[in-house]
Amino acid sequence: MKKFNIELAVGLFVLAGILCLGYLSVKLGKMEIVGGKGYEIYAIFSNSGGVKEGSNIVIAGVEVGRVKSIVLENYQARVVLSLPRDVKIQEDAIASIKTKGLVGEKYIEITPGGSDKFISPGGKIRETQPSVDLEELISKLVFEKI
Numbered sequence: 001m002k003k004f005n006i007e008l009a010v011g012l013f014v015l016a017g018i019l020c021l022g023y024l025s026v027k028l029g030k031m032e033i034v035g036g037k038g039y040e041i042y043a044i045f046s047n048s049g050g051v052k053e054g055s056n057i058v059i060a061g062v063e064v065g066r067v068k069s070i071v072l073e074n075y076q077a078r079v080v081l082s083l084p085r086d087v088k089i090q091e092d093a094i095a096s097i098k099t100k101g102l103v104g105e106k107y108i109e110i111t112p113g114g115s116d117k118f119i120s121p122g123g124k125i126r127e128t129q130p131s132v133d134l135e136e137l138i139s140k141l142v143f144e145k146i
Helices: 002-028 134-143
Strands: 038-045 056-059 062-073 076-084 094-099 106-111 127-129
Touching: 038 062, 038 094, 038 127, 056 076
Parallel strands: 056 106, 094 127
Antiparallel strands: 038 076, 056 062, 062 076, 094 106
């Protein structure tokens, strides 16, 4: 009977550890298990420039959402942005691909516009700016003597 109690206690301890590990993985990975409380819009970029699924979306230095998916559409990158319901994006907003630091991770920065109209769920950000390609700039500097 004593051996059974020890095995039961160890089994419960291991189960609790697995549940805690799963919870931390979801929270640290900033994943959503059940459908998120937000909406999606998209932007078309000539070059996605290293942005990946799960990359941050930033407005005024504040993280407000995540990149949900990136697909090729008519030889351009269609980037789907997932935003919370309380964040409204104006129709004349600009989406830019930026880098954290010199060689850091890529993220999308949204510069708000001045319009009174907002992009509806499933809508499109019309103005986009692809990322600056450092290799291209360096090659222009070296070979074309800017």
